[in-house]
Amino acid sequence: MRVISKEDFAEFVNALIKDKSLDVVGVKAKGGKFAFGPLESASELRLDYDVTLLPPKKYFFPQRETLVTYDVATGFAAPKTEGVKPLVIIGVHPYDIVALLHMDEIFKETKSDPYYFEKRNASIIIGINIQNMSKYCFAPQMGCAVIDYGYDLMLTDLGNRYAINIGHAKGEELLNKYAKNVTAALARDIQLVGQKKREILSMSKQKFDFSPELIPELLSKTYEESGFWEKHSEKCLACGSCVLVCPTCYCFDVKDSTDLSLERGERIRTWDGCLLEDFAKIASGENFRPTRPTRYRHRYFKKGKYLYDRFGFISCVGCGRCSSNCLPDIANPVKLFNDMYHETQSLGVIIAPAPEPAVEIQTEGNIDYVPKLATIVKKVPMTANETLFEIKLDDGSELGHKPGQFVEVSVFGIGEAPISVSSSPTKKGTFELCVRKLGNVTTKLHTLKEGDKVGIRGPFGNGFDYEFLKGKDLLFVAGGLGIAPLRSLFNYVLDNREKYGRVILLYGCKEPRELLFSEEMLALAKRDDVEFKPTVNWCPENEVWTGNIGVITTLIPQVSFDPESTYAVICGPPIMYKFVIHDLKGRNLPDDHIILSLERRMKCGVGKCGHCQINQIYVCKDGPVFNYSKIKGVPEAL
Amino acid sequence: MAKPKVAFFDFAGCEGDQLQVANLEEELLTLLGQVEVVAFREVMKEQSDNYDIAFIEGSCTRLQDEERLKQIRKKAKLVVAIGSCATIGGINSLRNDKDLDDVRKTVYGEDARLFDSYAARPIDAVIPVDAYVHGCPITKDEFLSVVKSLLLGKKPDIPTYPVCVECKKNENVCAFERGQYCVGPVTRAGCNSCCVNEGTICWGCRGLVDNPNENSEKEVLIKYGLTVDDAINKFKLYFGWQERKR
Numbered sequence: 001m002r003v004i005s006k007e008d009f010a011e012f013v014n015a016l017i018k019d020k021s022l023d024v025v026g027v028k029a030k031g032g033k034f035a036f037g038p039l040e041s042a043s044e045l046r047l048d049y050d051v052t053l054l055p056p057k058k059y060f061f062p063q064r065e066t067l068v069t070y071d072v073a074t075g076f077a078a079p080k081t082e083g084v085k086p087l088v089i090i091g092v093h094p095y096d097i098v099a100l101l102h103m104d105e106i107f108k109e110t111k112s113d114p115y116y117f118e119k120r121n122a123s124i125i126i127g128i129n130i131q132n133m134s135k136y137c138f139a140p141q142m143g144c145a146v147i148d149y150g151y152d153l154m155l156t157d158l159g160n161r162y163a164i165n166i167g168h169a170k171g172e173e174l175l176n177k178y179a180k181n182v183t184a185a186l187a188r189d190i191q192l193v194g195q196k197k198r199e200i201l202s203m204s205k206q207k208f209d210f211s212p213e214l215i216p217e218l219l220s221k222t223y224e225e226s227g228f229w230e231k232h233s234e235k236c237l238a239c240g241s242c243v244l245v246c247p248t249c250y251c252f253d254v255k256d257s258t259d260l261s262l263e264r265g266e267r268i269r270t271w272d273g274c275l276l277e278d279f280a281k282i283a284s285g286e287n288f289r290p291t292r293p294t295r296y297r298h299r300y301f302k303k304g305k306y307l308y309d310r311f312g313f314i315s316c317v318g319c320g321r322c323s324s325n326c327l328p329d330i331a332n333p334v335k336l337f338n339d340m341y342h343e344t345q346s347l348g349v350i351i352a353p354a355p356e357p358a359v360e361i362q363t364e365g366n367i368d369y370v371p372k373l374a375t376i377v378k379k380v381p382m383t384a385n386e387t388l389f390e391i392k393l394d395d396g397s398e399l400g401h402k403p404g405q406f407v408e409v410s411v412f413g414i415g416e417a418p419i420s421v422s423s424s425p426t427k428k429g430t431f432e433l434c435v436r437k438l439g440n441v442t443t444k445l446h447t448l449k450e451g452d453k454v455g456i457r458g459p460f461g462n463g464f465d466y467e468f469l470k471g472k473d474l475l476f477v478a479g480g481l482g483i484a485p486l487r488s489l490f491n492y493v494l495d496n497r498e499k500y501g502r503v504i505l506l507y508g509c510k511e512p513r514e515l516l517f518s519e520e521m522l523a524l525a526k527r528d529d530v531e532f533k534p535t536v537n538w539c540p541e542n543e544v545w546t547g548n549i550g551v552i553t554t555l556i557p558q559v560s561f562d563p564e565s566t567y568a569v570i571c572g573p574p575i576m577y578k579f580v581i582h583d584l585k586g587r588n589l590p591d592d593h594i595i596l597s598l599e600r601r602m603k604c605g606v607g608k609c610g611h612c613q614i615n616q617i618y619v620c621k622d623g624p625v626f627n628y629s630k631i632k633g634v635p636e637a638l
Numbered sequence: 639m640a641k642p643k644v645a646f647f648d649f650a651g652c653e654g655d656q657l658q659v660a661n662l663e664e665e666l667l668t669l670l671g672q673v674e675v676v677a678f679r680e681v682m683k684e685q686s687d688n689y690d691i692a693f694i695e696g697s698c699t700r701l702q703d704e705e706r707l708k709q710i711r712k713k714a715k716l717v718v719a720i721g722s723c724a725t726i727g728g729i730n731s732l733r734n735d736k737d738l739d740d741v742r743k744t745v746y747g748e749d750a751r752l753f754d755s756y757a758a759r760p761i762d763a764v765i766p767v768d769a770y771v772h773g774c775p776i777t778k779d780e781f782l783s784v785v786k787s788l789l790l791g792k793k794p795d796i797p798t799y800p801v802c803v804e805c806k807k808n809e810n811v812c813a814f815e816r817g818q819y820c821v822g823p824v825t826r827a828g829c830n831s832c833c834v835n836e837g838t839i840c841w842g843c844r845g846l847v848d849n850p851n852e853n854s855e856k857e858v859l860i861k862y863g864l865t866v867d868d869a870i871n872k873f874k875l876y877f878g879w880q881e882r883k884r
């Protein structure tokens with residue numbers, strides 16, 4: 001530990017500011033509150049602050065950030081930056097430092113977010129121990145009020161001087177280079193710092209009526225208590241304030257913004273929040289979290305359970321910002337969890353600490369947000385609203401997908417949408433996408449011509465385990481556009497026919513004219529190594545249909561299969577799964593023989609933006625293919 | 639859309655929005671490379687009968703207006719409402735609450751009987767509207783962004799969330815914390831919370847979000863010290879028509 005007088009500390013800060021190779025920000029007063037902002041002089045610093053309006057994550061994950069630039073003439077590119085200057089942040093409270101460490105884990109899981117880490121790695125964090133605590137703060141209870149990690153330097157105010165803990169070599173170098181008269185701490189300083197830290201631990205005015213360690217378990221006992229969530233969210237304005245100000249929230253939206261030329265523009269990510277109404281809404285109009293209680297519940301689960309299960313930490317550092325920013329005062333985690341605790345107690349539910357989650361965080365490489373340029377080489381209209389696009393990557397490379405994976409397709413000036421690869425990997429040189437015209441991207445895509453350019457990212461997602469399925473009997477069940485992802489596996493199987501057992505395809509759509517891949521289907525009907533049964537919900541008088549009429553489940557009794565050796569592979573509209581699964585189980589098909597591909601709103605495709613989440617699962621990364629036995633207990637899944 | 643013809647029409651409003659468009663100067667020039675203006679009262683007098691996009695400003699306040707609107711709808715491929723009066727009824731709908739005869743007298747004096755005025759309403763209360771440029775007045779940026787979207791064949795990106803979202807991102811001190819009263823929590827965002835950024839409040843000029851929690855907002859206003867009447871008046875300023883419809 002070192003010590004520096006306040007005068008010398010001010011000199012140190014001013015020296016940092018003077019060095020134009022650094023960016024220096026710190027806590028300043030803002031309209032009666034406090035905010036991190038650029039410093040012009042050390043005298044602006046307000047290290048006695050209670051809490052800042054926004055947490056310092058804004059420097060690494062800004063409110064608005066360009067991910068990609070595009071130009072119809074040249075394609076997509078990463079934004080040009082002039083390189084990132086080292087950023088010194090002065091006056092970060094310990095809870096915000098812990099929150100940054102959480103963000104680091106989240107932004108690095110599976111693949112690292114290069115935009116976040118470019119800035120984060122260039123940062124130097126000078127923390128300060130809390131002098132005034134906001135009345136909503138409960139960082140001490142979360143173990144985030146005093147820390148001995150995560151910072152480069154940590155200050156403690158000792159009246160006329162600061163004690164400095166050095167956390168990292170970067171901090172020490174900074175002191176050596178810019179500070180004068182730094183002395184070793186005396187025993188009494190060390191003692192004083194210890195005393196201050198103990199005082200901080202008892203500064204919080206918020207009280208948990210139980211040990212916060214129980215939060216994950218408490219939550220899992222309360223998920224189904226819809227009355228509880230309705231009551232607590234009744235006043236929710238769906239204003240998103242609680243998540244937008246939170247230091248550990250990381251969800252984002254991605255939008256394209258075009259300039260006046262209509263040919264050039266930027267793809268921008270902005271903060272988003274799961275409390276907002278359209279967060280989980282998809283182009284067909286379906287909203288997977290349509291009500292305030294479901295969205296309100298998601299936030300608490302995300303903080304207290306989902307991220308805990310994935311990373312092993314409760315993703316709340318107790319800063320109290322959500323509580324102080326929620327106008328109807330319903331976002332205070334301490335209040336909510338206390339209510340939850342008392343409710344479970346009154347119901348006689350016993351809450352024991354959850355077992356330590358098995359955390360397996362892997363990270364490999366960087367996310368590439370920049371799409372590859374690709375050409376539409378063939379466009380085949382299939383129905384009034386669906387078209388098959390054959391696409392070739394301009395760099396000549398293979399997409400290299402597995403059946404069941406998807407790509408993010410970019411249309412210049414419009415945006416990006418996830419689309420399943422509909423062709424088998426055995427097809428080389430090009431790949432196919434079967435697209436339904438629904439919203440912005442998909443509609444514009446339909447107006448493009450052969451030879452026109454699109455952008456492609458991916459392939460993403462897990463795909464079907466086609467190796468495992470070898471030797472098994474396969475029962476494909478496709479509803480409507482659900483045939484698109486199944487076709488990649490189906491065609492793969494046909495191309496390796498001898499490696500698989502029986503192949504049955506049940507395919508249903510609303511009416512005959514909506515039938516996709518009709519020519520291929522006709523050819524199938526002629527094969528004797530495939531059992532093919534199509535159905536339509538109804539057949540209008542002016543159309544011809546000789547097959548089955550009825551919803552897809554009416555086909556199930558018409559096929560025989562051996563539940564031991566058969567695996568069902570299902571994809572269709574959300575409503576379809578429940579019924580199909582019910583009937584297959586009725587035919588004794590074991591749960592782990594049922595494989596599904598699911599759809600959710602997506603933005604990033606790489607497990608970062610939060611949009612595709614089904615409870616703790618990311619569809620884009622953990623799916624879109626799931627074994628039913630693994631997700632049947634996941635309440636939001638089906 | 640290749641060089642579409644564009645027409646501007648005004649109904650009951652202050653024409654502040656067309657002025658905003660006329661003020662676009664440089665951007666308008668770039669834009670005029672893409673569009674052709676055929677009837678724009680602020681800038682030119684001629685009216686043509688041939689247009690692809692009709693921009694309509696002002697609310698519908700008389701039965702006669704309805705006929706004119708239906709004519710426009712018939713001729714235009716796309717109808718865009720611009721400014722609060724056209725998108726949500728705007729300030730005009732403030733008077734809907736007062737006795738209409740009184741309103742007529744204040745506005746038209748002795749000739750009141752000659753004018754057949756009724757509850758002011760937004761354009762989409764009379765004809766289908768394809769896109770909205772909200773705001774009172776509209777901002778250049780949003781106008782341009784909507785026109786760009788239309789030219790690209792994209793649905794304009796109008797937020798469904800409230801102004802608080804932008805306000806938080808802008809790191810403002812909340813009006814309620816400054817002893818003021820704000821309807822941002824129920825007002826459709828898209829203005830980048832510009833009024834709060836300037837240290838004032840949101841008055842609600844972009845109208846209610848699709849599913850506002852009005853009761854909760856009123857409760858908040860009252861909790862922070864407004865009287866019930868004042869809370870109701872906060873809602874009347876811009877939400878008159880929308881509230882009536884709900």
Ligand SMILES: Cc1cc2nc3c(=O)[nH]c(=O)nc-3n(C[C@H](O)[C@H](O)[C@H](O)COP(=O)(O)OP(=O)(O)OC[C@H]3O[C@@H](n4cnc5c(N)ncnc54)[C@H](O)[C@@H]3O)c2cc1C
Nearest residue numbers: 282283416417418419420435436439440441442484601602
């Ligand atoms: C894993 C997966 C595979 C898919 N495969 C296909 C396919 O093969 N063929 C096909 O036609 N459609 C497919 N979809 C659905 C397709 O992604 C949506 O129809 C499409 O995103 C709509 O985008 P839009 O811009 O036209 O609509 P808008 O309503 O303008 O949507 C705006 C944005 O919201 C997001 N979004 C909206 N709807 C969805 C959705 N249903 N799923 C995910 N994100 C959405 C996208 O980011 C989209 O760009 C798939 C979806 C997923 C999740």
Ligand code: SF4
Nearest residue numbers: 236237239240242326
């Ligand atoms: S909980 Fe509070 S802050 Fe969060 S969205 Fe609802 S009203 Fe807004």
Ligand code: SF4
Nearest residue numbers: 246316317319320322
């Ligand atoms: S949930 Fe609330 S208290 Fe917890 S970290 Fe987020 S804003 Fe702070």
Ligand code: SF4
Nearest residue numbers: 249250251273274302
């Ligand atoms: S899903 Fe989680 S990280 Fe995303 S906004 Fe909600 S609470 Fe925050």
Ligand code: SF4
Nearest residue numbers: 802805812813820822
């Ligand atoms: S000032 Fe208004 S818009 Fe901003 S956060 Fe407060 S209530 Fe919301």
Ligand code: SF4
Nearest residue numbers: 829833840841842843
């Ligand atoms: S802050 Fe409110 S009043 Fe101001 S422009 Fe935005 S919506 Fe209108």
Ligand code: FES
Nearest residue numbers: 605608609610620
């Ligand atoms: S987390 Fe962004 S799409 Fe899955």
